[in-house]
Amino acid sequence: MFLIIVKTEEEIAKKLWKMLDGLELTPGVYLTWAPREKIVKSVDAIKKDVIKRWEEEGKGPLFEAAVLELTEEQYKEVRPLARGVVEKIATAMLEEMERLLEKMRSGKDRSLSGWYRDLAKRYERLINITLALDIEPTVMGKLKDKWREVTLEAGRRLRKS
Known part of the structure; x- marks a missing residue:
């Protein structure tokens, strides 16, 4: 089980979330059971999109993400x-x-x-x-x-x- 914490625009967070299976606990905090590889691939795809926007437009959204693997106790x-x-x-x-x-x-x-x-x-x-x-x-x-x-x-x- 993974906890993903995302700080970005709502539109970008939704785009990331559509790539993964899981549950939004609160805005920007997601619980997922997707494999780590899929999570990393999805986060990287969003990062590339954000970077591309910055390069093309000279400005763009903020995107920060933390992926935490939860222990059974957590x-x-x-x-x-x-x-x-x-x-x-x-x-x-x-x-x-x-x-x-x-x-x-x-x-x-x-x-x-x-x-x-x-x-x-x-x-x-x-x-x-x-x-x-x-x-x-x-x-x-x-x-x-x-x-x-x-x-x-x-x-x-x-x-x-």
């Missing part, structure tokens, strides 16, 4: 923070699933497939995070049940189309 100390972040994401996603389900059942809006696909991708990512970090807050049970409901409703909508 991870245990960070784990409650990760659990809280996962719980917050899961709770928000549960509310979003409720809204999507409501829209699907109302039958008024036919263009919900994009929303459904986006939610499916984020749901899968959250499940992967809980598995990788061995964290499963109580809200995850409700979330899984709600996802089954959403998936069944989406299936019904497809059959009707």
Whole structure:
């Protein structure tokens, strides 16, 4: 497990984060289980982009990164923070699933497939995070049940189309 601390513009931090699997604990602080080689490669790619911008424009963003490999003991100390972040994401996603389900059942809006696909991708990512970090807050049970409901409703909508 690695803790990555990044000091840069939000846009650049997001670009780095898209290259890695993990969880943003707070802005600029990420927990990842990606292999060290992938982390180093991703950080180096961002550095090259930043340097290129400085060379081309004569100015550019600040980019500083620290990659810390956590011991088992250190991870245990960070784990409650990760659990809280996962719980917050899961709770928000549960509310979003409720809204999507409501829209699907109302039958008024036919263009919900994009929303459904986006939610499916984020749901899968959250499940992967809980598995990788061995964290499963109580809200995850409700979330899984709600996802089954959403998936069944989406299936019904497809059959009707």
